[in-house]
Amino acid sequence: MLLLILLVVSTFALVLFGALRPQRHPPLVLHLDVPPDRAGGQSSTGSSELRADSGLRANSDLRADSDLTAISAVDHGLFGQILQNYGENGGLNYQLLHENPRDRARLKSYLAEIAAISPESHPDAFPSRQDEMLYWVSAYNALVIDAILENWPIKSVTDVRAPLEVVRGFGFFYCQQYMVGRRYYNLYHLERKKILASYQDARLHFMLNCGSGGCPALPRRLPAAVELEEELERAAVEFINDAENIYFEPATARLYISQIFQWYRSEFLRDQKRAGRPVSLLGYIQHYAHAPLSEILLDNPTPKIVFLEYDWSLNGTGTERATQATKTD
DSSP, X not given: OHHHHHHHHHHHHHHHHHHHSOEEOOEEEEEOOSOGGGTTSOOTTSSSEEEEEOSSOOSSOOOOOSSGGGSOOOOTHHHHHHXXXXXXXXXXXXXXXXXXXXXXXXXXXXXXXXXXXXXXXXXXXXXXXXXXXXXXXXXXXXXXXXXXXXXXXXSBGGGSOOSSOOSTTIIIIISEEEEETTEEEEHHXXXXXXXIHHHXXXXXXXXXXXXXXXXXXXXXXXXXXXXXXXXXXXXXXXXXXXXXXXXXXXXXXXEEEOTHHHHTHHHHHHHHHHHTSOSSHHHHHHHHOOTTHHHHHHHOSSOEEEEEOOOOBBTTSOOOOOOOEEEEO
């Protein structure tokens, strides 16, 4: 009997491990003429080949001659063309992009560059903090788009499910891994542990797009690194003054706000404290509010905050965003 119980427990453990084990995408081999000891150590294959999440060879030949300085920064223009050609209503026309093999190859080429180079693997290629932040934000957004296309057709990123879906989005954000600068990340760790933890700027939440209706809008144009501070401010203003993210209900004196503010409350309060502003979510919103929202908040200085249920429907699909309240502050 004891042997039978042990067998059942062992079988369950093996199934659970298989269900939770992150899935790495089919590799792309990029031949980089860089000795392993000068490129951050041996690759996982034990050779100077670099494997990345893609089935296509990069259009631009990423080669270094005799020095790492020969490797230039990533060409974000490849991704910028995708956003410009397929962006719509703050999201993307995924169906049209999925049907265009040339532009899908362009996206794969961009991701091949992302796989080969990062501020961690080649810091000399990213001379400023803005260059680094632009890289990480663009990499995250491009990987989300590619992950949606790889699983197309879907109506929500939550349709990509793990064999054991322990939390919503587990299959999409946790169980798929991508190479970024010679290291593997899943989307959760890339966003939370790398981007947000490294740069400590809550405005990044208004530039990181998870492919859902509740996310901030994708830009139709990628900024240059020198424009990033201005872009962070613009994105915060745009998100906060969008009535689908924040709106006031006069009859109940309630201010309905995006659930992003609930999930990342500590980060918004941290930035308020650091800037010497009132340490509250309302204070953060007031700082970026323009008319008519700013006027509403002046006339109603103590509204009851209610968090909107997050809209997980795919962005760019034309579906309406959810407006169901979930929890009050």
